[in-house]
Structures are given as structure tokens and as C-alpha cells.
Amino acid sequence: MHEFDWSSIPGSLPFLWQGMKVSLEITISAVVFGIVWGTLLALMRLSAIGPLAWLAAGYVNLFRAVPLVMVLLWFFLIVPHLLESLFDLPRGADVRLISAITGFALFEAAYYSEIIRAGIQSVPKGQMAAASALGMTYAQAMRLVVLPQAFRNMVPLLLTQGIILFQDTSLVYVSALADFFGAAYKVGDRDGRLVEMLLFAGAIYFVLCLGASRIVRHYQNKLKTA
Amino acid sequence: MISMNKVSKHYGTFQVLAECTTQVQKGEVIVVCGPSGSGKSTLIKCVNGLEPFQSGEIIVNGISVGDPRTNLSKLRSTVGMVFQNFELFPHMSIIDNLCIAQLKVLGRTREQARDKGCRLLDRVGLGAQAEKYPGQLSGGQQQRVAIARALAMDPICMLFDEPTSALDPEMVNEVLDVMTELAQEGMTMMCVTHEMGFARRVANRVIFMDQGRIVEDDSKEAFFEHARSERAQQFLAKILHH
Numbered sequence: 001m002h003e004f005d006w007s008s009i010p011g012s013l014p015f016l017w018q019g020m021k022v023s024l025e026i027t028i029s030a031v032v033f034g035i036v037w038g039t040l041l042a043l044m045r046l047s048a049i050g051p052l053a054w055l056a057a058g059y060v061n062l063f064r065a066v067p068l069v070m071v072l073l074w075f076f077l078i079v080p081h082l083l084e085s086l087f088d089l090p091r092g093a094d095v096r097l098i099s100a101i102t103g104f105a106l107f108e109a110a111y112y113s114e115i116i117r118a119g120i121q122s123v124p125k126g127q128m129a130a131a132s133a134l135g136m137t138y139a140q141a142m143r144l145v146v147l148p149q150a151f152r153n154m155v156p157l158l159l160t161q162g163i164i165l166f167q168d169t170s171l172v173y174v175s176a177l178a179d180f181f182g183a184a185y186k187v188g189d190r191d192g193r194l195v196e197m198l199l200f201a202g203a204i205y206f207v208l209c210l211g212a213s214r215i216v217r218h219y220q221n222k223l224k225t226a
Numbered sequence: 227m228i229s230m231n232k233v234s235k236h237y238g239t240f241q242v243l244a245e246c247t248t249q250v251q252k253g254e255v256i257v258v259c260g261p262s263g264s265g266k267s268t269l270i271k272c273v274n275g276l277e278p279f280q281s282g283e284i285i286v287n288g289i290s291v292g293d294p295r296t297n298l299s300k301l302r303s304t305v306g307m308v309f310q311n312f313e314l315f316p317h318m319s320i321i322d323n324l325c326i327a328q329l330k331v332l333g334r335t336r337e338q339a340r341d342k343g344c345r346l347l348d349r350v351g352l353g354a355q356a357e358k359y360p361g362q363l364s365g366g367q368q369q370r371v372a373i374a375r376a377l378a379m380d381p382i383c384m385l386f387d388e389p390t391s392a393l394d395p396e397m398v399n400e401v402l403d404v405m406t407e408l409a410q411e412g413m414t415m416m417c418v419t420h421e422m423g424f425a426r427r428v429a430n431r432v433i434f435m436d437q438g439r440i441v442e443d444d445s446k447e448a449f450f451e452h453a454r455s456e457r458a459q460q461f462l463a464k465i466l467h468h
């Protein structure tokens with residue numbers, strides 16, 4: 001029987017915290033960028049301009065049809081070369097974080113755009129008509145009337161997607177980037193306490209994600225009663 | 227003020243509007259009625275370009291609605307419209323509902339807009355509700371806010387699309403009273419409504435539509451005394467005797 005030994009956890013907390021910061025940094029940047037780019041994709045897809053709608057649909061379908069880990073690997077392999085050729089970076093500069101964020105953001109945008117598209121369509125058509133009848137342009141009506149209502153309805157779904165994204169950040173291990181999961185793995189590997197460290201990391205993910213989804217549920221109920 | 231000449235619209239092979247022709251003079255109140263699905267909403271939405279049409283011509287205050295060079299947003303900002311389902315913006319307070327287009331479309335200052343908004347709310351009897359949200363108001367109150375919101379733009383004419391048909395019966399009159407007052411002040415109005423009492427009180431002319439056609443377009447006296455078409459007679463019989 002395996003004897004549990006948790007002694008490597010206290011000393012490695014600062015290192016694990018560094019990893020957690022990487023995970024959160026990727027999550028937050030990808031959520032923000034993913035929502036912005038996802039909104040643009042959704043607007044393109046709903047637009048009356050054929051080629052724009054077609055382009056957005058192609059993008060969304062492409063990214064939804066390939067595994068995330070593959071996208072991350074592509075970006076891990078491509079982005080450094082791209083950046084080096086564009087910006088003349090110092091040799092060996094660490095662009096893994098940037099390539100990870102780019103990969104996540106572009107991938108998540110495809111999912112966000114579908115959530116946002118459904119959200120826009122859930123706003124009654126009459127709202128756009130009323131805004132237009134007041135003399136607002138299409139862009140003003142979208143920005144001032146339709147999108148605020150769409151986002152208010154979508155917040156729970158967007159946050160839930162953010163929680164999934166937070167869990168998925170552990171996939172950056174393919175680029176040997178030390179996020180929280182990667183950091184826990186390294187410590188466990190170093191001390192020969194892999195099982196304990198992975199159990200500990202799992203418990204942290206569990207607590208954080210459960211807490212976050214509770215908050216989302218609470219907000220959702222508040223929306224319903226409002 | 228509004229002139230329509232042979233306006234036609236179709237969805238595929240389905241003809242929604244067939245060569246509709248009519249005129250609305252400044253200060254006139256026109257009531258549009260007819261059975262459900264006869265094209266009343268479509269007709270009235272063509273006036274401010276919310277619905278495109280395929281042929282014919284609509285001129286509003288000298289501007290051609292169908293002309294691709296027309297700045298439709300600008301034209302719409304001069305034509306007030308009130309919808310069956312109010313369509314207040316639920317994420318904004320009542321006063322913000324009245325101010326938003328004044329600020330963003332007309333470029334008024336916040337002070338001017340609030341001032342105007344408050345005055346109009348007082349006028350429709352809702353001055354005390356300014357800071358509430360649409361969801362906290364009754365249907366009749368919401369529709370009065372919607373009328374005030376349209377008036378805040380200082381429109382040259384007003385379009386109403388069945389403004390009372392989503393309301394509980396006891397709230398119909400509070401909305402009709404506001405509309406009657408507006409008509410008596412000389413506002414040019416085109417109202418889709420089945421409220422024949424309102425039509426008798428304030429309309430100058432009544433238009434009766436059936437299957438996308440303007441079947442009757444006559445003074446209200448002529449319409450109520452001796453509607454020419456059988457369809458209109460049937461319609462009147464049904465609506466007045468129930």
C-alpha cells in the first residue's frame with residue numbers, strides 16, 4: 001500500500017502559486033480576447049453581407065472540429081517562428097505564454113461566438129425595430145440596445161465557458177509551460193511524490209471550479225427572478 | 227406629409243402589399259383597420275423604411291423612403307413609431323429610455339434630454355416613474371412611456387401599430403386618451419387600430435385593408451355610414467357588435 005506523504009506541499013507553495021498565476025493569466029486573457037473576437041464573429045455571422053457571414057461560419061466550424069490540444073501545439077510551433085521573424089526577438093526568448101494565450105483565445109472565440117450569436121438571437125426582434133425607429137443606426141442599435149441585453153442573458157454561459165477554459169489551461173503541458181498543473185507535476189516528479197501532488201492539484205481545481213460554478217448558479221437564479 | 231404611390235411588396239410569390247396608394251396631409255389622423263394578416267403592420271412599417279418594398283414610391287416630408295441614397299436613420303429620427311408590444315428597452319430606466327436616442331441620435335446634451343424627457347413623462351401622467359424600469363410598470367403605463375419616448379424626438383408625424391391590442395381592457399383608455407390629446411394638438415398620425423370609438427372621435431379618414439389591398443379610403447363619416455365593399459361591411463358588423 002502506498003503511504004501518503006504530503007510534506008513536499010508546504011515548501012513548494014510559492015512555486016505552485018507561480019503556476020496558478022500562469023493558469024489565471026491564460027484564462028483571463030483568453031476569456032477577454034475570446035469574448036471580443038467571438039462577438040465580432042457572431043456579428044459577422046449574423047450580418048447580411050454574405051462573404052463576412054460565410055467567413056465567420058468557416059472559422060467557427062474549423063475550430064470546433066479540431067481538438068484543442070492540437071491547436072495549442074500548432075500555435076506553440078508556429079507563433080515563436082512568426083514572432084521571431086516579425087520582431088527580431090532575442091534568441092531563446094520565452095514566447096510560450098503568448099503562444100498559449102493566442103491559441104486559447106482563437107479557439108475559445110469559436111465557442112464564445114456561438115454563445116453570443118444565440119444570445120443576440122434571443123433578444124426580441126422588436127427591440128432592433130424600436131431602436132431603428134428612433135433613428136439609431138444598425139451599429140448604435142446593436143451596441144446600445146441589443147448587445148447589452150444579449151450579454152446580460154449570456155453571463156452565466158460565458159462564465160461557465162470560462163470555467164471550462166480554466167480547466168483546459170492544464171493542456172499547456174504540451175509546451176512544457178509551468179501552469180498550475182505543470183508546476184504540481186514538476187514538484188511531484190522532483191520529490192517522487194507525483195500521486196500526492198496530483199491529488200492536491202486536483203483538489204484545488206475541484207474547489208475553485210465548484211465555487212465558481214456555484215457563483216454562476218447564484219447569478220443565474222437572480223437573473224431568473226429579476 | 228406622407229404620400230404612397232402604388233406600393234407593392236411580396237415575400238416570394240406571396241403578395242403582402244398590392245399597389246397601395248394613399249395620402250396623409252399635415253395634421254390629419256388616419257386610422258388603418260382590416261382583418262389580421264391583411265398587411266396593416268407591413269404598410270405602416272414601410273412608411274419609415276423598417277420594411278423594404280419592391281415597387282412603388284413613398285414620400286415622407288419630401289424625402290423618398292425607397293431611394294437607396296436616402297439616409298433612413300435620419301428619416302426615422304423624424305418619424306415617431308409606437309409598437310404593439312411597447313418595445314421599451316428593459317435594461318434602461320424609464321428616463322434613460324426617453325433620453326438615449328435624444329443623446330445618441332439628435333446629439334442633445336444630457337440636461338436638454340432629461341428636461342424634455344421629464345416634461346413628456348409628466349404629460350403622459352408618469353412623472354413619478356422616471357427612475358423605475360419598464361418591467362415595474364403596467365402595460366398601459368409602458369405604452370404611454372413608449373409614446374413619450376417617440377415624442378421626445380420631436381417627430382413630424384407619428385405611426386401607431388395596434389398600440390392597445392396587447393393591453394388588458396381596463397388599460398386601453400389611458401393610452402387612447404394620450405393619443406386623442408395628441409391628435410387634438412394637431413399631430414399628423416397614422417394609426418393601425420381596431421378601436422372604432424377612437425376612429426369616430428378623432429380620425430379624419432379610415433383606410434380599410436384586405437389581402438394587401440387598400441379596399442376603402444374614405445372620410446370616417448362615409449366609412450361608418452356606408453362602407454362600399456362587402457368585406458368592410460362584414461368587418462364593421464363583426465367589430466361593432468361584440
Ligand SMILES: Nc1ncnc2c1ncn2[C@@H]1O[C@H](COP(=O)(O)OP(=O)(O)O)[C@@H](O)[C@H]1O
Pocket residue numbers: 237240242260261262263264265266267268269
Ligand atoms: N417575414 C415574412 N415572411 C413571409 N410572410 C410574412 C412575413 N412577415 C409578414 N408576413 C405575412 O404578411 C402578411 C401581412 O402581415 P402583417 O402586415 O403583419 O398583417 P397585419 O398587421 O394586418 O395583421 C401576413 O399574412 C403575414 O403572414
Ligand SMILES: [Mg+2]
Pocket residue numbers: 266267268388
Ligand atoms: Mg399587425
